[in-house]
Amino acid sequence: MKKLMAANWKMYKTRAEAKATAEELVSRIKGKLPEDREVVIAAPYTALATVGAVLEGNAGCSLSAENLYPAEQGAFTGEISPAMLKDVGCTYALAGHSERRSIIGETDELVGEKVAFGLANGLSMILCIGETIDERKAGEVQKVIDRQLEAGLKDVPADFVPETVVVAYEPVWAIGTGEVAGEDEIVEAHGFVRKKLENIFPEKASEIRILYGGSVKPGNCAQIIALDNVDGVLVGGASLEGESFSQIALA
Ligand code: PGA
Secondary structure, X not given: OOEEEEEEOOOOOOHHHHHHHHHHHXXXXXXXXXXXXXXEEEOOHHHHHHHHHHHOOOOOEEEEEOOOOOOOOOOOOOOOOHHHHHHOOOOEEEEOOHXXXXXXXXXXXXXXXXXXXXXXXXXXXXXXXXXXXXXXXXXXXXXXXXXXXXXXXXXXXXXXXXXXEEEEEOOHHHOOOOOOOOHHXXXXXXXXXXXXXXXXXXXXXXXXXXEEEOOOOOOOHHHHHOOOOOOEEEEOHHHOOHHHXXXXXXX
């Protein structure tokens, strides 16, 4: 299984900035990315075509959207469909990032619809899950993971290819805070995610990648991806510079 090193640029970067960052990243990892590693950049919609053009032809590098809307087309002002994303070169999309859940108000059900619709329309989907600090303090980590996985994977097409479903465990309290989760916390949560995946998809669970996200940096990435059931990382802040993300990609 290839480790997936994913960047999430959120609402940062004009096209010129995106181009410069992607070019720097590519120049630093070209010819160095191990066979068993994949790099994905999730960029804002306006930068997708630009970043896609830089990544094109670079083995092991793919383009992702940060979101999608679960419909083919129609009167959905401000939204974007999987077909439109594929048209600009995306092969991945994120669904259910905690910022979309908490700021935009996305529900577990909507996130599940996005995952299912994206997969059915040929995108690989990165389903983001994770508990808030209050939920952790209340001892509800497993309850939250269970609920978010159950709803997020509810309508996944039965014949899905396991590599196209990715779960990113991102404890909300570790995102953008510099407070990376402890190794025991990561191992415990990822082990629980794997168990839950085995319940839902007994035959495919071992091939579904589980990423860790939340304050991943060049200095902590190698330790994190060496942990049990950690099949890659989803990186926000430290992915915004080509140099630091190249260190993560090659860690
Ligand atoms: P961070 O963000 O790396 O800045 O903590 C992670 C994410 O939001 O995916």
